[in-house]
Each structure stands twice: as structure tokens, then as C-alpha cells.
Amino acid sequence: MIEQLITASLSLTLAIAVAASVGCAAILAFLLKTGLAWRLATDIPNDRSLHDRPTPRVGGWGLVPIVVICMLVGAPHMWPFAVCTLFLAAVSQIDDRRGLPARVRFAAHLAAVVAIVAIYPAAAPWWALAALAFLMIWLINLYNFMDGADGLAGGMALIGFGGYALAALTTPHSEPELALVSVATAGAAAGFLVFNFHPARVFLGDAGSIPLGFLAGALGYWGWRTGAWPIWFPPMAFSPFIADASVTLLRRLARGEKFWQAHREHYYQRMVRLGLGHARTAVCWYLLMLTGIMLALWVLDRSAVMQWAVVIVWALVLVLVGAAIDLRWRRFCTTRQAEG
Numbered sequence: 001m002i003e004q005l006i007t008a009s010l011s012l013t014l015a016i017a018v019a020a021s022v023g024c025a026a027i028l029a030f031l032l033k034t035g036l037a038w039r040l041a042t043d044i045p046n047d048r049s050l051h052d053r054p055t056p057r058v059g060g061w062g063l064v065p066i067v068v069i070c071m072l073v074g075a076p077h078m079w080p081f082a083v084c085t086l087f088l089a090a091v092s093q094i095d096d097r098r099g100l101p102a103r104v105r106f107a108a109h110l111a112a113v114v115a116i117v118a119i120y121p122a123a124a125p126w127w128a129l130a131a132l133a134f135l136m137i138w139l140i141n142l143y144n145f146m147d148g149a150d151g152l153a154g155g156m157a158l159i160g161f162g163g164y165a166l167a168a169l170t171t172p173h174s175e176p177e178l179a180l181v182s183v184a185t186a187g188a189a190a191g192f193l194v195f196n197f198h199p200a201r202v203f204l205g206d207a208g209s210i211p212l213g214f215l216a217g218a219l220g221y222w223g224w225r226t227g228a229w230p231i232w233f234p235p236m237a238f239s240p241f242i243a244d245a246s247v248t249l250l251r252r253l254a255r256g257e258k259f260w261q262a263h264r265e266h267y268y269q270r271m272v273r274l275g276l277g278h279a280r281t282a283v284c285w286y287l288l289m290l291t292g293i294m295l296a297l298w299v300l301d302r303s304a305v306m307q308w309a310v311v312i313v314w315a316l317v318l319v320l321v322g323a324a325i326d327l328r329w330r331r332f333c334t335t336r337q338a339e340g
Contacts, residue, residue, distance in 0.1 A: 013169065013183050020070065020187030024062040028195050028202055031058050041096035043203050051150070055200060057096050059154070060208030063188045064089040067215070070184035075177035080119050081218055084112040085211045088140075092206035109140045109210070116218050122225040136217030139238070142245035143213025144206060149268050150198035151282035156241060156289050157189035157212050163237045163293035164219055167229050167300060175228045178219060185215055198278035229300065232311045236296045240288050243318045244268060267322060270329045288321065 031037040037056035044054050064085060071082040091108040094100060113136045117129055124132075147153040161182045168179035189212075195202040204212070220234025235242055244267045252265070264273065271281040292314055299310045 013165065013179060016070065016074070016180060017165075017183045017187035017190070020066045020184045021191035023066045024188040024191030025194050026191075027062040027065065028058065028192065031061060032056070032195070032201065037061075037202065041093070041205055041207070043205075051200070055203050057203045057205030057207075059192045059196065059202050059204035060089055060092065060206070060211060062192055062202075063185075063204075063208050064211050066188040066191075067181070067185050067211075071181055074180045074184075078177055078181060078222070080116060081181070081215070081222075084115055084218070085214060088112050088214050089207050089211045092208075092210040096205045096207055106137070109137050109214070112214055113137050113140075113217070116221065120222065120225060122221075132221060136214070136221060138246075139217040139242070140210055140213035142241060142249075143216060144209040145245045145249070146241050146266065146268070147204045147209040148264075148266065149272055149281055150200040150278035151193060151196055152268055152285060153204050153209055153212070154189050154193040154196045155282055155286050156238070157216075158186050158193060159286060159289045159293060160216060160238045160241075161186035161189065161219075163297065164223065164234075166297055167233065167237075168223060170297075170300075171228045173227045175223065175226055178223055178226070178228055181215075182219060185212070185219075198282065200278075230304075230307060232307065233296055233300070236292055236311060236314060238289075239292050239314065239318060240285055243315075243322065247322060267325050270325060274328060274332055288318075 037058045041057040043057045068082045113133050164182035168175040223229045248266045
């Protein structure tokens, strides 16, 4: 009986993922075919871009509706997540279209995160909840900053939320609503990736990256609050994103630069500029993230000591990867200066 229930649950999960993928792809195909994609928001290349031709930024128009519908239909207890996701998508679409001051964008992020923590407070001290809220806002912006190379943000959304879904399905506490929303997000990301892998025909845009960053943090918080996984699991699931963007932004802050402005200093941007290209850079990041996800899932049912040991070792691995890219980048810059 239990095996039959597990089989039925996995079949339903797979069906939701396929439906979400097809739905997202269908919306994006319609937007491209009718020309609406170009009128909604278009990314014009500049000296900080890695692409060389105008590209529609409408990935959120395919992702967000599918995920929100799945939340409202299959996860009724999580309706505030749907409302906040729609709110952030709407604000971000205005930013994509016309541009908004950084303070307005950050105020919207803060409002969404505070709403989730206030509606669903965890059994923790106020200062711990405040710290978690800050980290969720940080993740929203990190996800946005990592949307700068073909196939990167979409592929890592597929892997990261897929990891969430697997953890939620296999947890002893059974979190079907969390699993449904996670797998729907992963499925929609797969549909977007059809149009986003190199050469990209569609970019995610703020209307896609901001809601995805919010969901990565908010679903991670929900899973920790309900006991689906320990506090370290969400950061490890998205660890390559978090490590790259955090290190890059902290370096820019240390130099007194405006961290919210576009630039080409992320590790993935340097990999593309070093000659690896969009496709191979994306695949390298996929493999790195898959390794982290598999380690995280493997250690979930181990002791707390074992879990934190794996987290520390994985953090050291990411440090070494970053150091290797930094070394190659310095050599590249030195060679260019010598030639110039």
C-alpha cells in the first residue's frame, strides 16, 4: 500500500513538471510568434553585456503564471506565496519596461519577505527571523544578478527547485504542497530553458528572476519551518549562485561601487569572457550545482555532525573553484595588458 502511494505521488509529480514545462514553453512561443515579447521588454546590449543582439526579457511571463496557478490550485495553504510572487512580478515588469529606483525595488522585496515571515512565523527568536528575512532579500537580489548568461539562471532554477522537490517528497514529515510548488517551478524553468539555452531567444528579465529568487528563499524558509529540511539545505541547494554573487557583490562594496549597477565581474561572466562560451559555462555550473544537490540529498538523513561536515567541505570546494577562476582571470588580464 505504501509503495503504491509513493508510486502515485511520483507519477503526479512528474505529470505536474511536464505540464508546467509545456505551459511555460507555450506561453513564450506565443509571445515570440505574435511579437508581443519585443513590446513587453527588450534587453539592448551595452558595454557590460555578454550578448550582442537585442533580446526580449519575457521569461517571467511564462514562468510566473504557471507557478502561481499551481500554488492556488494545488497548495491552498500557500496562497500568500502566490500573492507575493505576483506582486514582485508586477513591480519587476515595470522595472523591466521603464526602470525603477533601487529603493523602490528593495522596498517591494522587503514587503514580500516580511509578509511571508509575519504570516508564517517560525518558532525562533525575533532576531533569528530578522536575519532569515535579510538573507531571503539577499537571495532575491543574488538571483537577479546571476541572470546574465544564456541558460544559466534557468538551468540552475531547474536543478535547485528540482532538489527542493526531491527533498520534500522524501522527507519523513511529508510536505506534498511544498513538493508540488517546487516541481512546478522546476518544470516551468525547463520550459523556459528551451528558449534560453545558448543562443538565447528569450531572457528571464527582472519579472522572472526576482520571483524565482523570492521563491528560492521563501520555499526554503517554509521547508525549514515545517521540518522538511534543516536550515543549511536551502543555501546548499543554491550554493553556486550564492557563492558567486555574494563574493562579487562584497568585493564591489569594499571598493565603494554601486553593487546594484550592471557589471561583468561575476565568476560566470569571467568564464564566458575567458573563452569558455555561454553553453560550456552553463554546463559547468549545472554540474557543480548537481553535485551540491546530490550531496545535500544524500546527507539529509545523516547525523547533524555529518551534515555540517559535508556543508563545510562543500564550501571549501566552492572556495577552491573560485580561486581557480580568479587565478586564470589574473593571468588573462596580465596577458592582455602585455599585448596591449
